[in-house]
Amino acid sequence: MAKITLSKLRHSYMPAPKSPSDYALKEIDLDWSDGGAYALLGPSGCGKSTLLNIISGLLVPSEGQILFDGQDVTALPPDQRNIAQVFQFPVIYDTMTVYDNLAFPLRNRGRDEDTVRDRVMAIAEMLEVTEMLDQKAAGLSPDNKQKISMGRGLVREDVNVVMFDEPLTVIDPHLKWKLRSKLKELHQRVKATMIYVTHDQTEALTFADQVVVMQDGEVVQIGTPVELFDRPAHTFVGHFIGSPGMNILPCELQAGSAHFADQPIALEGPIQGEANGKTEIGIRPEFVSLADTGLAATVTKVSDVGRHTVVECQANGSRINAVIEGAGPAVGSPVHLDFRRDQTRLYVDGWLATTPDTAAEAAQ
Numbered sequence: 001m002a003k004i005t006l007s008k009l010r011h012s013y014m015p016a017p018k019s020p021s022d023y024a025l026k027e028i029d030l031d032w033s034d035g036g037a038y039a040l041l042g043p044s045g046c047g048k049s050t051l052l053n054i055i056s057g058l059l060v061p062s063e064g065q066i067l068f069d070g071q072d073v074t075a076l077p078p079d080q081r082n083i084a085q086v087f088q089f090p091v092i093y094d095t096m097t098v099y100d101n102l103a104f105p106l107r108n109r110g111r112d113e114d115t116v117r118d119r120v121m122a123i124a125e126m127l128e129v130t131e132m133l134d135q136k137a138a139g140l141s142p143d144n145k146q147k148i149s150m151g152r153g154l155v156r157e158d159v160n161v162v163m164f165d166e167p168l169t170v171i172d173p174h175l176k177w178k179l180r181s182k183l184k185e186l187h188q189r190v191k192a193t194m195i196y197v198t199h200d201q202t203e204a205l206t207f208a209d210q211v212v213v214m215q216d217g218e219v220v221q222i223g224t225p226v227e228l229f230d231r232p233a234h235t236f237v238g239h240f241i242g243s244p245g246m247n248i249l250p251c252e253l254q255a256g257s258a259h260f261a262d263q264p265i266a267l268e269g270p271i272q273g274e275a276n277g278k279t280e281i282g283i284r285p286e287f288v289s290l291a292d293t294g295l296a297a298t299v300t301k302v303s304d305v306g307r308h309t310v311v312e313c314q315a316n317g318s319r320i321n322a323v324i325e326g327a328g329p330a331v332g333s334p335v336h337l338d339f340r341r342d343q344t345r346l347y348v349d350g351w352l353a354t355t356p357d358t359a360a361e362a363a364q
């Protein structure tokens with residue numbers, strides 16, 4: 001396994017790129033540490049496949065370098081990078097048995113049959129497919145075919161990185177959660193460096209220790225699932241992660257305080273920098289509550305989502321979601337909303353601009 005470094009990486013599909021918008025990947029500097037479980041998360045078109053293809057060697061970046069354990073591999077073709085890849089659709093040989101499919105990557109590299117047997121049996125046991133080893137792959141369900149495809153990616157111990165590209169696309173929704181947790185468990189057992197590419201936040205947050213969130217060719221935040229939820233560095237992360245996502249409200253700054261709908265809104269702490277630009281308040285629905293006083297709003301929708309209720313409100317032309325316990329008020333009711341102060345953040349031009357009030361925290 002290897003540490004992977006992306007240094008000053010940029011890529012444009014255009015022959016003579018000029019402005020930043022001509023680049024599918026804007027400048028990316030990133031370290032993927034040896035043995036880490038990473039997810040690359042972002043909406044369609046943000047540049048995930050471009051980045052994956054650059055790491056695997058299918059694409060040579062317009063600028064910058066890729067290093068494996070400090071060694072420059074930017075110009076190396078895919079077969080010399082020692083990478084395993086699992087794709088959206090199963091890549092297996094239908095006419096071979098499951099055993100031979102799993103053994104293929106090892107036999108291909110000339111491993112002796114004892115080593116092949118040890119590895120295949122270990123991977124089959126981890127994936128719970130031991131009883132299928134003698135079956136022809138052609139007869140397997142799509143889920144099991146994809147499991148074997150994952151097994152082929154994991155069977156070699158000497159790869160630099162295992163990359164998964166939206167691997168659960170073909171999996172039945174009710175089996176997805178099973179394979180998601182299986183992959184997490186597999187990472188803990190095989191301890192390989194793994195990069196999991198997805199546009200699905202649940203998949204990313206279940207699998208990864210560190211999630212790299214991309215938008216429009218840029219990495220906007222790298223963090224643990226908890227960090228991304230607690231302190232989104234950008235409104236995009238706040239909105240993209242969470243269900244429903246963070247409430248983002250336009251606001252004005254007056255003498256250093258944020259005002260929404262002509263009301264002062266207490267922020268978590270001091271504002272860093274000049275705060276020149278578009279100012280917005282960010283607060284997660286989990287920290288908005290219905291109260292006797294506070295921001296006046298009207299309930300527009302109430303959704304019972306199982307463990308809690310999402311109350312959607314309108315205030316001053318903005319939608320504000322609150323997540324509450326128990327039944328919600330009737331649609332059309334006037335309500336007051338209270339924002340938990342230590343969770344109320346300010347964003348300037350999309351980027352987080354407040355820091356926690358350490359004095360208030362210390363007093364708690």
Ligand SMILES: Nc1ncnc2c1ncn2[C@@H]1O[C@H](COP(=O)(O)OP(=O)(O)OP(=O)(O)O)[C@@H](O)[C@H]1O
Pocket residue numbers: 013024042043044045046047048049050051199
């Ligand atoms: N071969 C290509 N030629 C020109 N433009 C491309 C090419 N491949 C991708 N792009 C553009 O580069 C940008 C990033 O695309 P990319 O496929 O990397 O995103 P993605 O996040 O993987 O999206 P998806 O999940 O839909 O595959 C997009 O604007 C896309 O249109």
